[in-house]
Amino acid sequence: xxxxxxxxARPWLGEETAYSAEFDAALGADxxxxxxxxxxxxxxxxxxxxxxFGLFAVAYYMRMMMGGWHMLMEPLILWPNTLILMVGGGxxxxxxxxxxxxxxxxxxxxxxxxxIAGLLFLGxxxxxxxxxxxxxxxxxxxxxxxxxxxxxxxxxxxxxxGLFVWGNALFKTMGDASPAAITAxxxxxxxxxxxxxxxxxAIFALLVVT
Amino acid sequence: xxxxxxxxxxxxxxxxxxxxTKYVWSQDHKVIAIQYGLTAIAIGLVALVLSWLMRMQLxxxxxxxxVDQEAYxxxxxxxxxxxxxxxxxxxxxxxxxxxxxxxxVGARDMVFPYLNMLSYWVYLIAVLVLVSSFFVPGGPTGAGxxxxxxxxxxxxxxxxxxxxxxxxxSLVIFIIAFTMGGLNYVTTILQARARGMTLMRMPLTxxxxxxxxxxxxxxxxxxxxxxxxxxxxxVIGTSFFVPEIISMGEPLAYGGGSPLLFQHLFWFFGxxxxxxxxxxxxxxxxxxxxxxxRKNIFGYRMMVWALIGIGAxxxxxxxxxxxxxxxxxxxxxxxxxxxxxIAVPTAIKVYNWVLxxxxxxxxxxxxxxxxxxxxxxxxxGGLTGLFLGNVVVDVPLSDTxxxxxxxxxxxxxxxxxxxxxAIYHWYPKMTGRMLNGPMGQIHFWVTFLxxxxxYFPMHYxxxxxxxxxxxxxxxxxxxxxxxxxxxxxxxxxxxxxxVVQLLFLYNLVWSLKRGELxxxxxxxxxxxxxQTPNTPPVHGNWGKNMPQVHRWAYDxxxxxxxxxxxxxxxxxxxxxxxDVHKLDPDPPTAGPPSDDPAxxxxxxxx
Ligand code: HEM
Ligand SMILES: [Cu+2]
Numbered sequence: 001x002x003x004x005x006x007x008x009a010r011p012w013l014g015e016e017t018a019y020s021a022e023f024d025a026a027l028g029a030d031x032x033x034x035x036x037x038x039x040x041x042x043x044x045x046x047x048x049x050x051x052x053f054g055l056f057a058v059a060y061y062m063r064m065m066m067g068g069w070h071m072l073m074e075p076l077i078l079w080p081n082t083l084i085l086m087v088g089g090g091x092x093x094x095x096x097x098x099x100x101x102x103x104x105x106x107x108x109x110x111x112x113x114x115x116i117a118g119l120l121f122l123g124x125x126x127x128x129x130x131x132x133x134x135x136x137x138x139x140x141x142x143x144x145x146x147x148x149x150x151x152x153x154x155x156x157x158x159x160x161x162g163l164f165v166w167g168n169a170l171f172k173t174m175g176d177a178s179p180a181a182i183t184a185x186x187x188x189x190x191x192x193x194x195x196x197x198x199x200x201x202a203i204f205a206l207l208v209v210t
Numbered sequence: 211x212x213x214x215x216x217x218x219x220x221x222x223x224x225x226x227x228x229x230x231t232k233y234v235w236s237q238d239h240k241v242i243a244i245q246y247g248l249t250a251i252a253i254g255l256v257a258l259v260l261s262w263l264m265r266m267q268l269x270x271x272x273x274x275x276x277v278d279q280e281a282y283x284x285x286x287x288x289x290x291x292x293x294x295x296x297x298x299x300x301x302x303x304x305x306x307x308x309x310x311x312x313x314x315v316g317a318r319d320m321v322f323p324y325l326n327m328l329s330y331w332v333y334l335i336a337v338l339v340l341v342s343s344f345f346v347p348g349g350p351t352g353a354g355x356x357x358x359x360x361x362x363x364x365x366x367x368x369x370x371x372x373x374x375x376x377x378x379x380s381l382v383i384f385i386i387a388f389t390m391g392g393l394n395y396v397t398t399i400l401q402a403r404a405r406g407m408t409l410m411r412m413p414l415t416x417x418x419x420x421x422x423x424x425x426x427x428x429x430x431x432x433x434x435x436x437x438x439x440x441x442x443x444x445v446i447g448t449s450f451f452v453p454e455i456i457s458m459g460e461p462l463a464y465g466g467g468s469p470l471l472f473q474h475l476f477w478f479f480g481x482x483x484x485x486x487x488x489x490x491x492x493x494x495x496x497x498x499x500x501x502x503x504r505k506n507i508f509g510y511r512m513m514v515w516a517l518i519g520i521g522a523x524x525x526x527x528x529x530x531x532x533x534x535x536x537x538x539x540x541x542x543x544x545x546x547x548x549x550x551x552i553a554v555p556t557a558i559k560v561y562n563w564v565l566x567x568x569x570x571x572x573x574x575x576x577x578x579x580x581x582x583x584x585x586x587x588x589x590x591g592g593l594t595g596l597f598l599g600n601v602v603v604d605v606p607l608s609d610t611x612x613x614x615x616x617x618x619x620x621x622x623x624x625x626x627x628x629x630x631x632a633i634y635h636w637y638p639k640m641t642g643r644m645l646n647g648p649m650g651q652i653h654f655w656v657t658f659l660x661x662x663x664x665y666f667p668m669h670y671x672x673x674x675x676x677x678x679x680x681x682x683x684x685x686x687x688x689x690x691x692x693x694x695x696x697x698x699x700x701x702x703x704x705x706x707x708x709v710v711q712l713l714f715l716y717n718l719v720w721s722l723k724r725g726e727l728x729x730x731x732x733x734x735x736x737x738x739x740x741q742t743p744n745t746p747p748v749h750g751n752w753g754k755n756m757p758q759v760h761r762w763a764y765d766x767x768x769x770x771x772x773x774x775x776x777x778x779x780x781x782x783x784x785x786x787x788x789d790v791h792k793l794d795p796d797p798p799t800a801g802p803p804s805d806d807p808a809x810x811x812x813x814x815x816x
Contacts, residue, residue, distance in 0.1 A: 007514060009410040011762035012506070026321050026402035033321045041322060041397045044427065048389055052431040059435060059450075059471065068449060068466025140447035143466065150438065 035184040042188055046195050049158060053151070053199050057206055060147050064210060072144040074207050075131045081124035082204055088117025089197040096190040099183040108173050111186050114193060115166040118159055125156055144210075151203055155196070162192045237323035238749050239308045242330050244640065246304035249330075251715075253337050254297035260285040262708055269701025271682050280368040282681045283352030287369075288340075290355030291377070294483065295384060296337055298625055302490040303388070303426065304333060306632060307395050307419045309640070313739035314416050316404025316757045316779075318750045320394045329394070332387035336380045343369065343376035351377045354679060356480070359451040359472050360464070363444040370444075378441040385430045385437075395423045404738065406759030410514065411778070413737045413763040414507065417514050418493020421521040422486045428525070429482035436475035443467070473535060477528035484621050485524045489517055491628035492559055495581045497763070498631055499563055501735045502578035503570030504774050506764035509562040516555035523552045533601050534608045542601045549599035553592065560589055571767065571774075575733075576650040580631030583658045584624050591620025594669065609679070612672020615665050623661045630657070630714070637718075638732050642745050643725030649717040653710055660707035667696045734775050737763045741777050 028034045033041070063069070091114035099107035129152070132145065139146040169185035177185075233241060264285050267277045277285070308326070312319050320326045343350040352368030353361060361367050363374055399420050403412070412420075439450040443464075451472040452464035500507040507513060529537065529545040563585050572578065594616040598604045607613065630653070637645050676683065676693055683689045683697075731740040743753040757779045765776035770785040 006409050007518070008511070009408065011408065011410045011510065012764070026317070026398075037321050037397060037401045040401060041393050044393055044396055045389075048393075048427045048431060051428050052434060055432055055435045055475075059439065059475065062471055063450060063468065066466055066468050066471075067454075139442065140449070140463070143449055146442060146448035146450065150442065154438075 035187070038184070038188060039191070042191060046191075049195070049199070052154070053203070056147070056151050056154070057202070060151070060206065060210075063143055063147070068142070069144055070142045071210075072137070072142070072148055072207065073135075074204075075128040077124055077128050077131065078204060078207075081121055081128065082200065084117050084124060085121045085197050085200055088114050088121065089193045090114075091117060092186070092190040092193040095186050096183075099179070099186050102179075104179050104182055107186060108182070111166075111173070111189070112170065114189070115163060115170065118163055118166070118193065118196075122156055122159060122163075125152055128152070148207065155199060155203060158199075159196050162189065162196060165189065165192070235327065237319070237327045239312050239320050239323070239326060240640070240747065242326055243305050243307075243309035245330050246308060246333065247301055247306075249334055249337060250297050250301040250305060253292055253341070254301075255711075256341070257289045257292035257297065258708055258711065260289040260292075262705060264289065265701040265704045267681065268683075269698040271684055279681045280349070280352060283354070283679075284350045284368050284373070286679065287352050287354055287357075287377075288344075288350050292340070293622065294355065294487070295381070296340065298487045298621075298629075299388070299426070299483070300333060301629060302487060302625070303395065303419060303423060304330065304391055306415075306490065306494065306636075307423065308391070309636070310415055310739060311395055311398055311419060312402070313639075313742065313747065313751060314413050314737055315399060315402065315407050316738045316752070316759060317398060317402035318752065318756075321398045321402050322394050325390050326394050329387050329391035332383060332390065336384035336387055339376055339380040339383060343373045343380075346372035346376065348372050353377075356473075356476055357440065358476075359440060359443065359467075359469050360453065360455060363440065363452070364455070364457070364462075374444055375441065378437045378444070381437045382434060382441070385434045388426060388430055392423045392427045395419060396427070404757045404759050407738075407778075410511070411759060411762045413493075414496040414510070414513055414517075415490070415493040415737075417517055418489045418491070418496075421517045422489040425482045425489070425521050425524065426486045429479045429486065432475055432479040433483075436472055436479070440472065470532075470535060473532055474528070477531045478525070480531065481528040482521075482524045484617075485520060487621060487625050489521065491584065491625040492517065494632050495584050495628050496559075496563065496566075497737070498577050498581040498628075498635055499566050499585075500764055500766065501635075501733050502573045502575050502581070503567050504573070504766045505566055505570040506766055507562070508565040508568075509558075510762070510764065512558055513562055516558045519555040520552060523548065523555070527552055530599055530604070533604045539601075546599055546601050550596065553596055553599075556592060560585065560592075575634075576645070576647065576654055577631040577635040577733075579654045579658075580627045580634065583654075584627040584631065587619055587627060587661075588624040591616055591618075591624060595620060606675075607672055609677055610672040611668045611676045611678055614678050615668035615672060618665050618668070623665065627658075630654075633718075635733065636739075637721070637725075638728030638745075639739055639742075640746055641722055641725070642728055643721050644728050644732060645721045645725060646717050649713055649720075653714045653717065656710040657707055660703050660710070663703035664700050664707065667700055671696065731777075734773070736761075736765055736775050736777050738778050741779055 026034060026037045091110050095107045095110035095114055098104075098110060129149065132148070137145045139149050166189050169182075169189060172185060173182050232238075236242060236245075263274060263277050264282060266274050267282055308320070311317075348369050348371040350369050351357070351362065351373035353363075353370075353374060357374070357377070362370075364370060367374075369377075399412070399416060403409075439448075442448045443450050443452055447463055449464045449467040451469055452462075452467040453469065454465040455462045496507050496513055527545060527549045529541065530549045533542055533545075567582075594612065598607060598613065598616055634645050634650060637643070671693060674690065674693065676689060683693065728745065730742065730745045733740070738757055738759070739747075741757060742751055759778045760781050761776060761778055763778055765771075765778075767774045768776055768786075771783065776783075
């Protein structure tokens with residue numbers, strides 16, 4: 001394994017290959033982080049966010065076994081919402097593929113549509129909240145409700161962060177950004193959309209199963 | 211050669227030029243580091259003053275009239291939280307991490323400078339929110355730094371109306387700030403190292419900060435989760451953590467929640483947190499010992515492995531803080547075992563520090579004094595940790611002053627010693643001037659002896675069963691007179707130690723203008739930050755040419771070399787091991803070390 005190879009090196013001998021291209025990759029000629037660097041930053045962030053949602057799942061599970069817990073009736077609208085987010089992920093992937101094929105104008109359209117799907121999903125989640133509130137399923141009457149609000153709320157906030165970046169990228173693609181920069185932005189959003197989708201499916205599965 | 215570097219000012223500085231962009235909305239890691247450091251010290255001073263007030267009450271009960279029960283709890287809570295999170299975590303990672311990572315790995319800056327700037331400002335907001343709780347009705351929370359529900363959010367606890375809300379909000383904001391910073395530190399270390407700087411050639415300082423940041427990125431989400439849930443319990447009345455409670459004969463609206471769940475979450479964060487503070491200190495102290503003893507660090511690889519091992523293990527020991535919470539004995543046994551296992555890599559580090567000093571050319575500079583006192587103090591606190599790690603020993607000692615002594619030795623005094631040592635060590639790089647020596651000597655000796663005068667007797671207090679977190683002990687039968695006398699003595703020592711910190715602050719300001727000129731590399735150190743073309747380093751750190759690394763950071767007193775240190779960017783010499791170039795596909799040729807045109811220049815630097 002590479003990790004073990006790295007940490008068993010013997011630096012005092014000076015025998016290492018010290019000139020690999022790995023060392024030049026972080027910043028581009030413009031002084032800004034390259035795609036490789038941004039991708040790594042994004043992956044680390046995804047790791048942190050995974051820890052966050054995973055912990056909520058654990059807390060959910062532990063709290064479920066204690067008193068005052070009533071089953072939550074998931075609003076039906078969550079199903080179409082899931083579908084919308086899936087479509088969004090698909091669009092993003094398509095955009096990423098297109099842009100790598102060199103078809104940037106097409107890619108921009110798909111990218112735009114993918115973001116809109118994200119927005120629609122957020123709207124749908126709000127409807128789900130509204131439905132629960134109208135039914136009197138407040139957070140304080142049932143911990144299952146409270147978890148629902150907190151977890152979907154945090155997921156929504158994360159998605160909003162993604163949409164912010166998406167909006168920025170959209171702005172950039174309308175200007176005179178290079179195709180490489182556009183491809184890079186699209187690729188990063190693509191990863192993040194898939195992550196958001198995966199988290200949502202995991203949350204939804206947890207809610208439906210319990 | 212390094213001295214020459216220092217006087218070479220040809221390198222151009224194309225950084226921002228207005229005062230605002232240079233010092234306020236700065237994206238330069240060095241400025242951000244100093245902003246972080248100064249903010250942390252400022253809020254740390256608040257915590258210091260709070261500790262004086264508490265000590266006055268304990269040593270001379272009733273001497274200060276405004277310190278009543280409520281105020282005492284509020285001071286204790288704020289003192290603990292500020293010291294652990296807002297001072298130590300912030301200064302090690304936001305302060306030293308920011309300053310040292312890019313310089314030590316040979317980068318021009320962090321890879322996401324804008325995010326780095328945001329990180330500081332969000333941290334500042336977290337601090338301000340925390341401070342604002344002193345001025346709201348009811349004052350800051352008095353729930354204890356562990357914030358255990360249900361008491362932390364119920365009526366009867368000081369600050370339950372606003373204080374606790376602001377505390378939790380501030381923590382959540384802090385975590386957002388930390389995440390932004392942490393992403394930067396990790397990505398920079400992984401991606402932006404200079405040519406030739408392999409991971410295993412990095413100074414241990416960088417390794418310590420690296421592992422600690424990783425731990426922080428995994429542990430802080432836990433605090434985030436518990437903080438948000440507790441906040442909801444308090445604000446909208448959910449029952450994540452609060453069970454059914456009858457208060458004044460009336461049942462409260464809560465029901466079914468589990469306070470134990472909070473304890474698990476809190477300590478699952480809390481124990482890694484103590485190592486988030488300790489690991490950067492380990493790393494820094496390794497470098498200081500090596501530099502000031504003019505010897506390579508003993509067992510470099512083992513030091514790295516121990517850092518990683520401690521980091522991993524510290525996630526499976528949390529329940530040793532909960533032995534008295536009524537846990538299953540098998541559970542307790544498991545955690546006692548893991549807790550004792552973590553002592554193994556810790557002990558390896560201690561041995562290696564001692565062996566680094568062994569037959570070294572020890573210079574008792576002020577950074578060295580602080581480093582040695584760190585090792586002493588850490589061993590002391592670590593040993594009492596072993597006591598507490600055993601369930602049977604812990605049960606009677608838990609919630610006594612023994613615990614207070616343990617964690618102040620190991621997490622209060624020891625890391626603070628490193629903070630001081632590091633400031634004396636790197637101040638010349640940050641400002642170009644040395645800190646004043648005689649003032650430093652006074653600062654060191656009073657702090658070192660004083661902290662022992664404070665915390666040593668607390669072990670005894672713990673043995674005779676003095677409970678912690680009490681406001682007063684006057685009319686308690688089992689408390690002997692000796693305890694009261696000791697408490698008075700401790701208070702006097704604490705005031706001395708506190709006052710001498712003001713001397714330190716004065717020294718920081720005084721030396722800025724009047725300190726002895728330091729030159730580029732006053733300690734004759736090998737790591738890259740001492741090889742910058744300018745001191746203090748300018749925007750972009752390296753001027754025209756990026757450094758190229760040819761060796762690890764510990765080539766001190768190499769036989770055959772003409773100086774007792776060989777900087778990391780010095781090409782390999784003919785007398786060095788013969789096998790050196792065999793595996794190197796592109797052997798470096800002689801010539802100025804940083805003369806490598808391959809790297810693209812940054813931000814318009816030609
Ligand atoms: C060999 C190493 C260590 C062992 C075996 C150990 C063990 C323990 C145990 C069992 C407790 C709980 C005592 C009780 O509440 O009854 C404790 C408390 C504590 N330890 Fe350690 N410890 C070790 C190292 C450290 C280090 C390195 C730090 C910090 C840098 C640290 C900071 C703390 C703190 C802050 C507390 C008190 C928390 C509180 O209750 O407010 N410990 N330690
Ligand atoms: Cu612990």
